[in-house]
Amino acid sequence: MVGLLRIRFLSLLQRGQMVIDQLKQIHAQMIINGFNCCREASMVGKLIDCYCVVSAPVGMDYARLIFRYSEEPNVFIYNVMIRCMPPKEATQVFAHGIARGKLVFDSFTYKYVLGACARLSSSMGLWEGKQIHARIIKVGFTSDVAVQTTSVHFYARRNDLLSARQVFDEMPVRASASWNAMITGYCSERRGTKDHAKEALVVFRAMLLTCNVKPTDTTMVGVLSACSHLGVLETATSVNGYLHKVKHDPEGDVFIGTSLVDMYSKCGCLSTALNVFKRMKEKNILTWTAMMAGLAIHGQGKEALELFSAMEANNIRPNAVTFTCLLFACCHAGLLDEGLHLFYSMSSKFGVTPQIQHYGCIVDLLGRSGCLQEAFEFITQMPLQPDPVLWRSLLGACKVDGDVVMGEKVGKLLLQLQQEQGSLDSLSTCEDYIALSNMYALAQRWEDVEMVRETMKVKGIQTKPGCSLVQSVSLLLAEQ
Template identity: 50%
Template sequence: MSNSKFALSLLQRLNPKNFTHAKPIHAQLVVNGCEDHSLLGKLLEHYCSSSSSTAESTKLAHSMVFPQFDPLDTFLFNTLLKCSKPEESIGIFTNWASDSRLILDEHTFVFVLGACARFRSVSTLWFGRQVHGMVIKYGLLSDSLLVGTTLIHFYAKNEDLRSARKMFDEMPEKSCVSWNAMIGGYCSRKEKGSDSAHMGLKLFREFMCGDEPFRPSDTTMVCVLSAISRMGFLEMGSLVHGYIEKSGFAPENDVFIGTGLVDMYSKCGCLESAVSVFELMKVKNVLTWTSMATGLALHGRGVETMNLVEKMADSGVKPNEVTFTSLLLACCHVGLVQEGLSLFHSMKERFGIVPAIQHCGCIVDLLGRAGRLKEAYEFISTMPVQPDSILWRSLLNACNVHGDTEMAEKIGKVLIRLDQNDLSFGVDCEDYVALSNVLASEGKWGKVEMLREEMKKRRIKMRKGITPVGKLHSNR
């Protein structure tokens, strides 16, 4: 067996999470002057996939590509882009793409755009657009279906659906993956008031009625079911379910499609169908159990919700933070106070999950809606995490709804004090307006005037559409 094949067989047997075991093999390759690019690429993958990857491993990986080869090896460069973490891939591309010794190909742009899709930050969209410009400069848009599809995926993941659709419409040739990327981009967006879900379903219908023999993937079907659940289209959801059964996706075996169906039927008001799909599923994960329990809670079936959580734990599937967030929100939605409190207390006592700020916020909202204002106030004062202004404002709103002006004044003063003492809360004119309105409703015009003077001293400007009651009164 040649040295290269022997080294390759050793690499394949190594634990991919162990970085140090690859060092001796790397040393032998350096000593013997190995130029087998496939072997070096495999070694590079091993370094990048190591869970104990450090600055040393990154340095070693880079040394294999730069500047060992002249011209720089495109295959190894692409391997480094593919195997590195998204933010590292972007940095590598930024540092080396302009080197005249490096020849970029379609795989280079696919990997860096894929990294931009996975790593979302303020500057990622801008950077991806610059890469898009390079793609046009290299003349790859008309020749590479893969690059065009990756651009759609990148724009969709960064919520620039207009650019994604423009890219989709201008593609001279489309594949099933191209359609899936665009449909998934529309259906995955969850902005309130957005018609993206409707556009996704419309495009899905065009996809299904077209002349091309394309077939949606399981990922696409999950996205479509998610869009249907947000829009409440039960009839369309039933039609999609029928298509899923005919196409052989087998929701009883596909945990993701099965979970999507459970979620869709629950949110579209057909709980019986959701239960039927859930019971037929042979494989269930934490999302499946969460969707079913949330559906039961949304329909006011609190006892069954608690029983299902017990069955979930008994089946060996441990609920997580997302599970409790979803369940507590559902309890708030239908007013299941006792069930919500029981779930909250069971988080740490039974499942060892420390409640986060979002879980505490659900409890405050739950108690506030039920009119149990003193209990909500005591909960905030003793909660295990530091309360933020959102929690206090939620309780203040509940006080206004239930007409408890004494409690509202007390909370309003807490918010003002937080604004003055803690910069992390930020100065918000709404807190002053809320307290001003409470004081005005009690006829305490002297305190209203003092509050307005304090706003002037702190140079807190009113936003358009917000006028304190005290100001209206003083202008009469």
């Protein structure tokens, strides 16, 4: 009976026909036949895995019950639970196994739990991951390439690039995934500084000089992203030349092609971005959005809207990022009616709920069009809590339009909001005070200017010195 049950289970699993009712039948047979975790750990683990995949969240509840009432769950079952459960619960399962004191976890365990820590949304993710990394060092898994690569990925995801680089530099052996983790860590959109982009290219050059590891498509997507952050055309063309050298048809890969469109757009070469876009054999929503963003950056709002119509004709549904790019394009092209129509059709026609960035685009659009009162009412009536960015956008429009009365009202609201939120960003607070001071100076209200400056002195808010940067970046690729 046990053999037949195993054959039926594995047969359904291989054919991909597993549904929740069949799983429950097999589960019932396993209970009736007294399946024991020590004896049939692989079967129990696969059952947990299938429950997590085929019917979440109901299947997850069954998986938890199996794990809870297992007689002696072993490392394999713990690994399946850590891999399949949500990040917070995965770390709790790991802690439960450590508390038992009998299990000796393997490299897969540490790889899965570090991955869970990387995905944790709470600020405790970094602290928990560091404890696990310390345990990895203690038990001696520092020579395992997969575990160390996951450690690099974990630290990069948690914005601790110094620790990520230290782990990377100390690795005795690196796989292509290790290099990719470090390069993509530097190129993450959450950081996006030019210094990090330069470091990504330095790592890439070192990778080229390593004989036993070759760049993959993932590597090149990360490198192209670094070039986008830098915005230096010389570097972009060097990397693209290398890409054509090692890959016969870069535009044939949708992800590399999309990265090329984004890179050339941000490097100021819109015509080349359009050529790459037109030559691409396959385009997804990211490709269309990247091209619209490029048109928006260069002030070609009407062309971006035309591209949006072409995307609809190709049955590609827009997402929230698509609308952000389109509204940004309308702002910089002064397309007030088109922008408002897009905003109000997001939810009704496309089922995309407007987020704070979309409201910010509309405020910017109304402000640039001189509709200051409408922008003020739009902010006060929006269903979301307005953030300081929206008020700053309107304050800037007031200064351009010379509306001191509205500017004073908005400036005071902005400072009040900063005080209520207890903002610790001294740079932003300084800029807000300076903006209000400039509004008073525009109206020649010098006493009010002096009052604002005096308030800054009392609160210890110092103006930040201005600076300019001349940047020249070149990347000499090694001969391959």
